[in-house]
Amino acid sequence: MKMTRRYLMGAAAAVALASSAQAQDKGTVYYMVPTLLDEFQTTSVDAIESFFKDVGYEVVTLNADNKTDVQQSQMADTILLKPAAIVLAAVDFNALTPSIEEARAAGIPVMQFDRQITSTVSDLTSVAGTIEIGHVAADEIKRLLTEKKGAVSGKILQVLGDPGDPYTLDIQKGFEEMMDGTDVEIITHPAMQWEASNAGSIVADELLATPDIDLIFVHAAHLAVAAVASLEAAGKQPGDVMLVSSNGAPVGLDLIRQGWEQVEVEQPLFAQAAALAMFADKVVNGEEIAPGTYDVLGLESVVTIEDWGPNIKIPGAAITAGNVDDSRFWGNLQAPSDPISPVE
Structure with missing residues (x-):
């Protein structure tokens, strides 16, 4: 059955969709997407709809347009419909806590996608291993330096995102702990507010101050675009200064194809969505989720039981x-076609 995507707002829209709640045997899951203004979020809709369909649920998507009050209203309206479950990617972590508690008090399980909320209990949280992203980046950078210089040595310019964002701080932590003990000098600067123009200025300035930089590691693909612009302005050709990025956005994959970027460490959007669907039956039926290691689309993923509930x-x-x-990477904007199965 071909599913129809719906991006709806407000009480009237929610009531209009009430009749869809029994469209599949297992019922309807409502996905609260924070915004549709970037490719990560729009692709998350495709992935969540596809994977939940595989395990027998219809998905209705409600777009909050990055407005906290809209998402709070959507949560309140959805609670009245008594869906099988809610998947939430919160606009505001703290502001949505009461809504989560109200849903669960009404017997509706709540799963968190990508944006971890630790201030209250949820039924399952699926997040990227950001420290592990730093580990993968370090392993790849060690390989690149060894291939170029014969040893893990040289100078790396690391461009963070905003220093107030735990996402970039965790990547930095994972990267630097894996690079500890190597003969590498790491020069680190933050791109405030994740602004690409700030990253471009950092790269331009550092190329003047440190002309023998071997590799640039930026914490998001849109920052890599700005880094390439600065490299071009300095007269560099693809490969003169190696470039590694993280998050796996389409622009990063394009830079790899163009030869400017050597590695993009993906934020595993598809696997994060698939994990929620794999455990959906257990969540909906109130069954225990056992801690341990699980294979999610070929990625070794770890479930732990935290104060805020099961966390993968x-x-x-x-x-x-x-x-x-490879279509398994979300930056190619094509959700995997192989169906997934529920965890027994």
């Missing part, structure tokens, strides 16, 4: 010129 953390994968066209 999924590592990123390294994207290179050799595998850049």
Whole structure:
């Protein structure tokens, strides 16, 4: 059955969809997407709809347009419909806590996608292993330096995102702990507010101050675009200064194809969505989720039981010129076609 995507807002829209709640045997899951203004979020809708369909649920998507009050209203309206479950990617972590508690008090399980909320209990949280992304990046950078210089040595410019964001701080932590003990100098600067223009300025300035930089590691693909612009302005050609990025966005994959970027460490969007669907039956039926290691789309993922409930953390994968066209990477904007199965 072909599913129809719906991006709806407000009480009237929610009531209009009430009749869809029994469209499949297992019922309807409502996905609260924070915004549709970037490719990660729009692709998450495709992935969640596809994977939940595999395990027998219809998905209705409600777009909050990045407005906290809209998402709070959507949660309240959805609670009245008594869906099988809610998947939430919160606009505001703290502001949505009461809504989560109200849903669960009404007997509706709540699963968190990508944005971890630790201030209250949820029924399952699926997040990227950001420290592990740093580990993967370090392993790839060690390989690149060894291939170029014969040893893990040289100078690396690391461009963080905003220093107030735990996402970039965790990547930095994982990267630097894996690079500890090597003969590498790491020069680190933050791109405030994750602004690409700030990253471009950092790269331009550092190329003047440190002209023998071997590799640039940026924490998001859109920052890599700005880094390439600065490299071009300095007269560099693809490969003169190696470039590694993280998150796996389409622009990063394009830079690999163009030769500017050697590795993109993916934020595992598809696996994060698949994990929620794999455990959906257990969540909906109130069954225990056992801690341990699970294979999620080929990625070794770990479930732990935290104060905020079961939490599955999924590592990123390294994207290179050799595998850049693989459909399993979300940056190619094509959800995997192989169906998934529920966890028994």
